[in-house]
Amino acid sequence: MHSMTAFARKERVESWGTLVWEIRSVNHRYLEPGFRLPDSFRFLEADLRDGLRKQLQRGKVDCSLQFQATVNRDAISVDAELVQRYVQAADSIQAQLKNPAPMSAVDFLFRPGVLCENSVEREVLSEVALSLFAEAVKELQDVRAREGAALVLVIRDRLQKLREQAAVVRMALPEILAAQKQKLRDRLSELTGEINQDRVEQELVHLAQRCDVDEELDRLDTHIKEVER
Known part of the structure; x- marks a missing residue:
């Protein structure tokens, strides 16, 4: 996992x-x-x-x-051949001008392609x-x-706790069902008048069915086993 x-x-x-x-x-x-x-x-x-x-x-x-x-200072060089072409072009232009301003090396330094970085x-x-x-x-x-x-360790620990809780619930089911039945009988005993015993038995059966979670516990156990695979 x-x-x-x-x-x-x-x-x-x-x-x-x-x-x-x-x-x-x-x-x-x-x-x-x-x-x-x-x-x-x-x-x-x-x-x-x-x-x-x-x-x-x-x-x-x-x-x-x-x-x-x-940053490597030695990685920067000058394209001398390109500079020479710039100089020749500048000389050609200056020859056609009257009193041209003198040109320095800085004028050529930042021309496109003059400075080369050895990448x-x-x-x-x-x-x-x-x-x-x-x-x-x-x-x-x-x-x-x-x-x-x-x-995995955390999940296995949680699964084990779920299994333990399911076992506690399964063991307590008979006691829980008996307590619910007794509670219903106690309430009925407080009533006055004639009580239909058949109806009482039906209600007890319905109560037992509602409290029966064996199927859900079996399904939970199946899910736990599937996760552990």
């Missing part, structure tokens, strides 16, 4: 950044996965869903991925994110299994 509610968190720190998976699950009739991913990881969603379906069958499962890139390869991000996700799902399953085992 597995609990439907659980939480798992897995973190991986690499030279290029930190990945954190958080997975929460609650009870649901079917498997309903949901993913919150950074834009740079959206391409993984189909693979993540397939992997989750292979491991879980039920539950509303919310999966969240956080990514914090490491992590997509394959590396994919491999680490999927591997870490599998670890988080495994931890989620372990948590659900532990909570399920604890729930």
Whole structure:
């Protein structure tokens, strides 16, 4: 038996950044996965869903991925070839102007594409994110299994108490029925006038039928045995 509610968190720190998976699950009739991913990881969603379906069958499962890139000064470089083309274009324009203002390196620094960030390869991000996700799902399953085992003990304890209470009621039934009959006779004895004994016997039979809960107790015992299977 597995609990439907659980939480798992897995973190991986690499030279290029930190990945954190958080997975929460609650009870649901079917498997309903949901993913919150950074834009740079959206391409993984189909693979993540397939992997989750292979491991879980039920539950509303919310999966969240956080990514914090490491600031690396060495990861920034300049596209020298592109800068050269910008310079040539600027020289061509300046040649056609009268008294053009001088241009500095800063004028080229923020041109589109001049600064390049040596980002992590997509394959590396994919491999680490999927591997870490599998670890988080495994931890989620372990948590659900532990909570399920604890729930089994609680349910068995409740079932045993129900069985004990049912036994107490079953043993007390004859005494309860006798007390109800005596109560009815006492009330009848207080009445004046002629009493129809046949009617009294009929009422006693009806009273016994209303107090007879053997069938309900048998049904309860069957339910308890079915839950314990």
